[in-house]
Amino acid sequence: MIGPRIAGSLLAVATLTTATACASLDPSARAEGATTATASTRPTDHLEELLQQALPNVKGKTFTAAIVDLPPDARAKPHRHGQAFVYAYVLEGTVRSQLDGKPVTTYHQGQNWVEQPGAHHLLTENTSPVKAAKLLVVFVSNTGDSLKSDDPGS
DSSP states (O other), X not given: OOXXXXXXXXXXXXXXHXXXXXXXXXXXXXXXXXXXXXXXXXXXXXXXXXXXXXXXXXXXXXXXXXEEEEOTTOBOOSEEOTTOEEEEEEEESEEEEEETXXXXXXXXXXXXXXXXXXXXXXXXXXXXXXXXXXXXXXXXEETTOOSOEEOTTO
16 A cells, blocks of 8 residues: 555656656647547547656566547547556546446546556546547556556457
């Protein structure tokens, strides 16, 4: 279990990393991998890793900070994050989220949530048909594990 002091430190590192990485990235480079809508499907999310670092005093664990872009009207496929502990912070826009066994919750800019290891993420969507949403997501995962696995057939 991550204590409050470690979690606060991880959040501070992630925030600093995000500010530095976002300031140094060319906006066209960030948009390059974004998914666009087609006539028959909704756009989906795009995860961009900012930093991945083995935790020095926690053998077998890796810290990863990432930005998740959700274009207007985007919806991620149902997914899991393996055995990672996940922290998500809404940088821009409004996001609707649901974890298995929990109610659908709407998060606005400045709000956040956590996902316990093994959680099933049923819904992640941008609520706006015209404005993009953006999340800072921090993972504490087993070294070498995939950060996201979409449900089969989704």
